[in-house]
Amino acid sequence: MDMKIALAGNPNCGKTTLFNDLTGSNQYVGNWPGVTVEKKEGRLKGRKDIVIQDLPGIYSLSPYTLEEVVARNYLVKEKPDAILNIVDGTNIERNLYLTTQLIELGLPVVVAVNMMDLVRRNGDQIDARKLSDALGCQVVEISALKGEGGVEAAELAAKMAQQKRAAELPHVFTGSVEHAIAHIEESIQGMVDDRYLRWYAVKVFERDEKVLADLNLSTDLRAHLEDHIVDCEKELDDDAESIITNQRYAYINDLVTKAVKKKGEKHRLSTSDKIDQIVTNRILALPIFAVVMFAVYWIAMGPFGTFLTDWTNDVLGTAWLVEIPRAALEGWGVNEVVVGLICDGALAGVGAVLGFVPQMLVLFLMLAILEDIGYMARIAFIMDRIFRKFGLSGKSFIPMLVGTGCGVPGVMASRTIENERDRRMTVMTTCFIPCGAKMPIIGLIAGALFGGSGLVAASAYFIGVAAIVISGIILKKTKMFAGDPAPFVMELPAYHIPSVGNVLRATWERGWSFIKRAGTVILASSIILWFLQGFGWENGAFGLVEDMNNSVLAAIGSAVAFIFVPLGFGNWRATVAVVTGLIAKENVVATFGVLYNFAGELSENGDEIWALVAQDYTAISAYSFMIFNLLCAPCFAAMGAIKREMNNAKWTAFAIGYMCVFAYVVSLIVYQIGGLITGEVSFGIGTVVAVVLVVGIVYLLFRKNKYEDERLTIRSVDAAGRRAALK
Structure with a gap:
């Protein structure tokens, strides 16, 4: 029978590094049942009968955050055979708070004091024997980063579990x-x-x-x-x-006084503290952050990332994956419908997935390096002051930043936010930021109707940020999202050289998660779209169509085009482009190329069809079309990521529905009021609705929040209420 050992510790105590050292490649990553908190477990190297369960990083077993609820429920209900408690030796006072709670559970506990290499380098001393005697459990010294003592600590925990030796209760309370x-x-x-x-x-x-x-x-x-x-x-x-x-x-302070000796001045600054005086400086923090992020995106999205993506799309995804099989199948005389299904549906869908991967892996690699160094925690700290004013946590900035490259990793990055309400709001708003796939749409509209003006692109990002700010303020005044953003409590880990193993493993896990989740969605949707745009009624019969105007997709577009009339683009071509944009936003331009019967190879921004598009749209209607596509539901891959992170069908539907409704409202206001100003729209019911919507948004922004007393510290408020009632 397998023996389960739970790894428990504070965030940034080296728990993940130890877990990787103990399990190597024998680990499995998923989500805890019913929640989006990541679940990792693996087999101890050399001991297939010992399962190592990596619990979320927590500060205590009091259920304030989702991670603490998960850890508490696992320890109390799943009943692991032993607990391996990882303690940061450089910050032992704070870490021992959780230790006292773990020992009270009555399970076998081994305390592993980590980062002992740094402790010794600082000239400090920790007496493991005194700690062991006072805590009533085994205390060992390890360095997870250097691979020292971790396996021995795990085997000691397994030995104690076999002997059923629970820790003796320390005299914490008096x-x-x-x-x-x-x-x-x-x-x-x-x-x-x-x-x-x-x-x-x-x-x-x-x-x-x-x-x-x-x-x-x-x-x-x-x-x-x-x-x-x-x-x-x-x-x-x-x-x-x-x-x-x-x-x-009080107990921990007395214990540390007896068992820990610090060298030098008590309040001396460490190297990390000295770096933080510059990196988190109120004036220098944002410029430094801007330079770092520019470097990250220049590497991931610049010439190197673009080269990898272009090669993947053009060579691997198209020439090798689609065209070679197509030539082979046609040479074997396979039916054209089967060839289309395999090549244009399934294989093209796989190619679409692969096209996202190179830049995403490079981006994940850069972010993993920053995370392992310790800088990502500083970014959240820097941005918290700004984002808190709009009802969001500083940790919400990281998903939005990542989302400028691609919405999928942006949505996935929201899992770093502990508070469930803040995380859900971040997931709902992250995709408002224009991602790389939306840039062709911006280029098409700017080039066809605005003479290539750079202000159009700038306004797209401004609108995305404004949508996030407005949504944050409005949603925080609803019961579902009421309350202050989660208190910003984050351990700022000491800076250190990143571990190659940790960085590569984190990059692979995130990349593979995208390929599995988003890939299945893109593949299925590509096959469906191939059928809808390839089949229809032509010459009195249903089958493959020569003219896409006769396709099922065109029929659907014509049937629902009236919905977009108030937005200024109520024709079936625009409707079909919106629908295909749900597969991948860059499909909007490609669809226009097909619908405007352009036979050659279309450039990314669709330069070749600018004149044709300009004939069917005015500046204001085209701008409305652009805004709707930027703000509405993202591509299917991002929707799949939203479903994964929400882990709830109703919340997923609500998030996608909110984005679509918000996009519709903004586009309607832009077209109706903008058209009235330019003279292309006459005053009517549409204008009245637009004005009412503007008034409604202003009211929602400035109305009093009736839930303003619903704070995250509601447990303390309840406690005060109970005490008052008892008196």
């Missing part, structure tokens, strides 16, 4: 607190597994409603225990949760 907790333990004994008795007692003392619901205490027993808790609160003149927290830190 006086009336210990008396109250002991009384609770006695009262609930027999209701839970004895291993978890102390942990449940502490949680009852803290009035953890989830634990109280799990225990299903009788009314009399709950009132009896409440009396003891209230007596303790009165004696110590504080609320229960604060009392527990204070005693933990």
Whole structure:
């Protein structure tokens, strides 16, 4: 039977590095059931019977964030055989808070003090024996980055699990607190597994409603225990949760004083602190950040990335993957429908997936390097001051930044945001930023109707940012997203040279996740689109059509084109282009090339059909068309990423629906009011609706937020309310 060892520790304590060192390639990545928090597990190298479960990085087992809920539920309900607690030796005081909670679970615990190479380099000393004696469990020294001591720590945890040796409970709590907790333990004994008795007692003392619901205490027993808790609160003149927290830190402070010796001045600046004085400086932070991001995107999206993408699209994706099989199938006399299905449907779909991959892998590689160095955490810190004003977290900036290259990794990057409401809002708004695939649309409209003006491209990004800001303000005033953005609590890890293994593994995991998830969506949608635009009624019969005007897609476009009449582009060509743009946004220009019967090879921005497009659109209607395609639902690949990150069909539908409605409203306002100003639209019902919508948006922006008291610290507010009621 497999033995399960759970890795638990604070964010940036080296847990992922240790996990990679312990498991190597024997690991599996997925999502925890029902949530989007990443789940990693693997087999210990050389021990196929030992499963290492990597828990999310957490600061405590109090359920404030989704990661803490996942970790807590796993430890209490899944019952691992042992816990390997990774502690950052350079910041041991803060890390030991979680350790005290883990020991209370009553499971075998091994504490692995990590980054000992840095501790020794700093001239500090940590007495593992004293820590072990005080904590009542085994304490070992390791350096995950250098591969020292990790495997031995895991094998020690496995040995303790075999012996069922739980940690002895340290004397964390004193006086009336210990008396109250002991009384609770006695009262609930027999209701839970004895291993978890102390942990449940502490949680009852803290009035953890989830634990109280799990225990299903009788009314009399709950009132009896409440009396003891209230007596303790009165004696110590504080609320229960604060009392527990204070005693933990008092115990940890005493423990560190005895077991840890720091060299030099207590408040001396480390090398990382000195770098941060420049990198996170209020004035220099943004310019430095701009330079770093420019370098990242120049490498990923510049000549090198473009060369890789062009080669993949033109050579691998088209010449090799599509045309060679097409020539072979035609040479064998295969039916043209089968050839079309295989080559234009399935293989072209695969080629579309591959076309995204090179630039994305380079971008993932650059971001993984920045993340491993420790700079990504600084970016979120820098941007938090700005984004908080619009109801978003500083961590929301990273997905939006990545989204300028491609919406898929942008959406995937939202998983770094702990608070579920903030993460969902970020997923809903990230794709408003014009990605690389939308640039051909901008180039087509700017070239055909605006003489190639660079202001059109600039305005596209301005509109994307404005859409995010407006959405953030409006959505934060709704019940679904109410409350302050998640408090910005993030460990700023020490700068260090990136690990080649960690960087390559992170790049591959993200890239492969995109290929699996987005690839299946693109492949399926490509086959469907091939059928819709290739088949229809022609010469009185249904079958392959020579003229796309007779296709099923054209019929569908004609049937629904009336929806876009108020937006200024209510013709079937524009409608079909919008639909094909859902496959990939660059398809919009390619579709126009087909619909305007251009026989040659079309350039990226469609220069060859500018004159034809200009005949069917005015400047304001073309601009409206551009805005709608920039803001509406993204490509199928990004939709697949949204589904993955939302992990809920209703939320996915809501996100896509919100983007489409928002795009429609903005485009309608632009065309109706802009057309009225230019004289191409006469005053009518459409204009009235546009004015009403403008007034409605202004009202939603400036109305009082009736949910402004719904804060993320609602547990403390509830606690205060309960105390007031008891008095």
